Amino acid sequence: MNTSLFGPVELPPSAWQCDEMHKALRTRDAADLLRLSQRYSGVSQARLATATGIGQGRINEIINGRRQVTRIDVFERIADGLTMPDEARVLMGLAPASATARGAFAGHAEIAQVFASQHEANAELRARATTAGELDLLAARALGLIALNDSLLRSALSLRTEPVRVRVLLLDPDAPAVAVRASEIGESSDAFADGIRLSITRIAELTDHPCINLQVALYQELPTWRMIRLDDTLYLSAFGRWSEGHRSGMYKLTAAANGVLHAGFIRHFQDSWQRAQRLHG
Numbered sequence: 001m002n003t004s005l006f007g008p009v010e011l012p013p014s015a016w017q018c019d020e021m022h023k024a025l026r027t028r029d030a031a032d033l034l035r036l037s038q039r040y041s042g043v044s045q046a047r048l049a050t051a052t053g054i055g056q057g058r059i060n061e062i063i064n065g066r067r068q069v070t071r072i073d074v075f076e077r078i079a080d081g082l083t084m085p086d087e088a089r090v091l092m093g094l095a096p097a098s099a100t101a102r103g104a105f106a107g108h109a110e111i112a113q114v115f116a117s118q119h120e121a122n123a124e125l126r127a128r129a130t131t132a133g134e135l136d137l138l139a140a141r142a143l144g145l146i147a148l149n150d151s152l153l154r155s156a157l158s159l160r161t162e163p164v165r166v167r168v169l170l171l172d173p174d175a176p177a178v179a180v181r182a183s184e185i186g187e188s189s190d191a192f193a194d195g196i197r198l199s200i201t202r203i204a205e206l207t208d209h210p211c212i213n214l215q216v217a218l219y220q221e222l223p224t225w226r227m228i229r230l231d232d233t234l235y236l237s238a239f240g241r242w243s244e245g246h247r248s249g250m251y252k253l254t255a256a257a258n259g260v261l262h263a264g265f266i267r268h269f270q271d272s273w274q275r276a277q278r279l280h281g
Helices: 013-017 019-026 030-041 045-052 056-063 072-081 086-091 099-104 118-129 143-147 154-158 177-184 189-208 261-275
Strands: 111-115 134-138 164-171 212-219 225-230 233-238 250-254 277-280
Touching (some): 013 019, 013 030, 019 030, 019 086, 030 045, 030 072, 045 072, 111 118, 118 154, 118 225, 118 233, 118 250, 143 154, 154 189, 164 177, 164 189, 177 189, 189 212, 189 277, 233 261, 250 261
Parallel strands (some): 134 164
Antiparallel strands (some): 111 250, 212 277, 225 233, 233 250
């Protein structure tokens, strides 16, 4: 193990093989990952902060459950700071660090690009929306995605001259999860629900477009993942306890041989769609 005061922390190889560590990696549980790292290395939170480049205050908040990690670049910093082996990196959904391992795990390399927020991907998303044959959205309200006149995808769809199938999954404004999500971002339940209802009304206007085959449905569960699928490319972000989905990091996922992330999230959307209440289409 690396016991120096600076540079990355090294855990014993056995640490990366234990069931608890595997679970933390698979679920991207940063709190458990850091706690286990402390257990196996004996380092302090201050030492973890030095190794990862994350402030000690934030390390403390993560370990104690007061801050969630959703951004891929933060997971990368944790992986680098813990000298995470390539097998562990892949299990957590990161690209291997070594060139040799990247070749060996090529079939699993599904994260094609990482954006710090949706804003960085806006131009690409609009461009793809002008040509894609299929568009799937999983959101809470989708006001900024497709409902409002100046939303991300509405203008691109409105200019379509070729057919496109659009499926939109929104949170049911009458679901108990509305109150939970509204509280997470500091809104009233009524205001949050009214935003969903406005979105439903505005999205329905797209049924008049001759090239848009629109389908809308409502789900009941607390929003966790925000998905934008344009043909075979999936853009994924998370709904955190302190932020909207468009402010979290965004992962661009592509299908890969033997991959699990892209296929798993597509299956998640399909399952949610089958269980949802249809409004249009």
